[in-house]
Amino acid sequence: MIEGAYDLAEDKGEALAVEGVSVWLSGREILHDVSFSLHRGEFTGLIGSNGAGKTTLLRTILGMQVPTTGTVRIGGSPRGAHGAAVGYVPQKILLDPDIPLRSRDLVGLGFDGHRLGIPLRSKHRRILVEEMLEAVDASRFADSRVGTLSGGEQQRVLIAHALIRHPRLLLLDEPLANLDIRSEYEVVELLSRLAEEQGIGVLISAHDMNPLLSAMDRIVYIANGRAASGTTDEVVRTEVLSKLYGSHVDVIRIHDRILVAAGHEHDGLPAHTEPSVWAIGGRS
Amino acid sequence: MFSGFMANTWIVATVVAAVAGVVGFFVVIRGSSFAAHALPLGAFPGAAAASLLGVNAIFGLVVFSAVGAIGIGQLSKRGKRDVATALILVVLLGLGALFLSMTSEYAPEIYSLLFGEVLGIAKDEVGPIIGLGVVAVLAIGLLYRPLMLSSISPELGEVQGISTSKMELCFLLVVALVTAMALPVVGALLVFSLMVGPPAAARAFTNRPQVAIVLSAAVALVTVWASIAISYESNWPVGFFVGGFGAGSYFIGRGWTWLSRAYATRADTAVELEHAA
Ligand SMILES: Nc1ncnc2c1ncn2[C@@H]1O[C@H](COP(=O)(O)OP(=O)(O)O)[C@@H](O)[C@H]1O
Numbered sequence: 111m112i113e114g115a116y117d118l119a120e121d122k123g124e125a126l127a128v129e130g131v132s133v134w135l136s137g138r139e140i141l142h143d144v145s146f147s148l149h150r151g152e153f154t155g156l157i158g159s160n161g162a163g164k165t166t167l168l169r170t171i172l173g174m175q176v177p178t179t180g181t182v183r184i185g186g187s188p189r190g191a192h193g194a195a196v197g198y199v200p201q202k203i204l205l206d207p208d209i210p211l212r213s214r215d216l217v218g219l220g221f222d223g224h225r226l227g228i229p230l231r232s233k234h235r236r237i238l239v240e241e242m243l244e245a246v247d248a249s250r251f252a253d254s255r256v257g258t259l260s261g262g263e264q265q266r267v268l269i270a271h272a273l274i275r276h277p278r279l280l281l282l283d284e285p286l287a288n289l290d291i292r293s294e295y296e297v298v299e300l301l302s303r304l305a306e307e308q309g310i311g312v313l314i315s316a317h318d319m320n321p322l323l324s325a326m327d328r329i330v331y332i333a334n335g336r337a338a339s340g341t342t343d344e345v346v347r348t349e350v351l352s353k354l355y356g357s358h359v360d361v362i363r364i365h366d367r368i369l370v371a372a373g374h375e376h377d378g379l380p381a382h383t384e385p386s387v388w389a390i391g392g393r394s
Numbered sequence: 395m396f397s398g399f400m401a402n403t404w405i406v407a408t409v410v411a412a413v414a415g416v417v418g419f420f421v422v423i424r425g426s427s428f429a430a431h432a433l434p435l436g437a438f439p440g441a442a443a444a445s446l447l448g449v450n451a452i453f454g455l456v457v458f459s460a461v462g463a464i465g466i467g468q469l470s471k472r473g474k475r476d477v478a479t480a481l482i483l484v485v486l487l488g489l490g491a492l493f494l495s496m497t498s499e500y501a502p503e504i505y506s507l508l509f510g511e512v513l514g515i516a517k518d519e520v521g522p523i524i525g526l527g528v529v530a531v532l533a534i535g536l537l538y539r540p541l542m543l544s545s546i547s548p549e550l551g552e553v554q555g556i557s558t559s560k561m562e563l564c565f566l567l568v569v570a571l572v573t574a575m576a577l578p579v580v581g582a583l584l585v586f587s588l589m590v591g592p593p594a595a596a597r598a599f600t601n602r603p604q605v606a607i608v609l610s611a612a613v614a615l616v617t618v619w620a621s622i623a624i625s626y627e628s629n630w631p632v633g634f635f636v637g638g639f640g641a642g643s644y645f646i647g648r649g650w651t652w653l654s655r656a657y658a659t660r661a662d663t664a665v666e667l668e669h670a671a
């Protein structure tokens with residue numbers, strides 16, 4: 111059991127609440143009145159096509175982007191002195207294979223990378239790092255150079271890096287991009303297990319919802335800067351998505367996959383297509 | 395070659411090599427080689443300016459390289475880092491041409507600023523060089539963790555509240571200190587080779603960052619000691635050997651990386667074949 115992890119006796123508290131958040135960047139409204147909430151132990155997918163505003167929303171939750179209006183609460187209190195309360199795995203982290211750095215070094219920097227000085231040899235720190243590596247099934251490559259690991263292995267190390275300060279909320283920006291189907295599946299399994307075991311709220315962005323369908327407790331779907339949230343069955347419906355997109359959208363279920371087709375011009379808006387969701391043939 | 399007048403040479407060269415090896419580790423992992431090249435080149439007119447004002451040359455070097463570091467740091471916030479670096483280099487070199495034309499420095503002295511004069515270190519330079527070296531290493535020790543994280547991935551640093559541009563500026567200032575201390579010893583053109591060759595080699599031989607830093611300093615020490623010794627015996631310039639050994643250690647590191655990866659791939663394939671069988 112990981113030290114400081116969520117005690118199941120505690121009630122399933124609120125991990126995150128986003129209320130009426132709008133964000134303007136360079137005179138353009140990127141997010142409009144976005145509201146949703148997330149409980150501890152819940153695995154939520156943040157779904158939207160490229161440029162929908164997923165990264166902007168995650169950065170707003172982190173406090174790296176100030177919302178024009180609206181508020182963000184983390185663990186029931188307003189965002190602010192919560193440095194360690196949110197773990198974050200940014201989009202497209204490129205780790206240079208030429209840098210001498212082991213997986214365990216990177217995880218250790220998640221614990222105290224913000225502190226000055228050289229890390230002292232401490233038993234506490236070493237054990238914590240070992241536990242985190244174990245929790246993400248990365249003990250096997252703890253001493254390997256992190257830049258030479260595969261994409262899926264690097265994601266595990268980055269997740270351990272983000273989790274080592276025991277945040278109540280873990281945000282991941284497109285962690286499945288550039289992973290093969292098997293690693294994709296393993297990372298989703300891992301995150302869903304961590305959410306449950308450690309009682310943290312997990313919010314994971316993706317442009318394709320299909321790899322997340324089996325694990326997702328809830329979905330936040332963004333399009334046109336607006337968001338709809340709820341269970342997958344509540345949100346991924348023609349009526350709801352058509353309203354979001356502002357044009358007619360077809361939701362097609364084939365076996366256990368979902369295809370969203372938003373291809374009609376409406377009110378002079380350009381046609382929206384979801385190439386990643388279209389490509390059902392090539393995957394699975 | 396270990397006579398009294400050479401003592402200063404050995405002391406100063408040892409300090410310069412160790413410090414350049416340590417700081418160079420971060421130059422290499424951050425991909426700041428161009429800045430580490432531009433700062434010494436841009437700073438050497440500072441020595442001319444200092445002689446114009448009749449102050450210690452190291453003082454002029456510190457001021458010029460610090461101004462260069464701040465310039466690069468500020469400009470690269472807005473645009474591309476290499477463009478900012480090139481621009482600052484051009485401005486400093488322009489100033490350099492002006493100062494050099496105003497001083498009565500002889501060509502040999504300018505030559506020694508470019509290529510170093512390790513065998514003729516002035517007595518009054520020993521103290522400042524050691525002082526600057528100590529400050530540079532202490533600064534790296536203090537910044538170690540945030541600098542490491544920000545060098546690995548600026549995004550991961552920002553998540554922990556480490557400002558990428560502040561880290562860049564702090565680091566460039568440390569490079570500026572190394573520039574000022576190393577320039578009179580190994581010269582503007584070779585500070586760079588000492589800050590890049592040894593760490594590039596060291597990173598190939600270990601996966602541990604702290605071991606790599608120590609190894610980098612060790613390779614730099616061997617480079618400089620061997621260069622001085624051979625130069626003393628052969629009368630060929632020290633710079634020739636420093637440059638040669640610097641490049642040599644780089645290629646040895648590259649070769650080692652290539653070999654160990656090729657070997658790892660073969661081993662992996664062998665394991666897979668075994669499983670398949
Ligand atoms: N700093 C910025 N200034 C202006 N526009 C921006 C900025 N950052 C992002 N955008 C725009 O905001 C929109 C959403 O971007 P982003 O949040 O990165 O989308 P996603 O992560 O869903 O692909 C895009 O159209 C992008 O061009």
Ligand SMILES: [Mg+2]
Nearest residue numbers: 164165201283
């Ligand atoms: Mg994004």
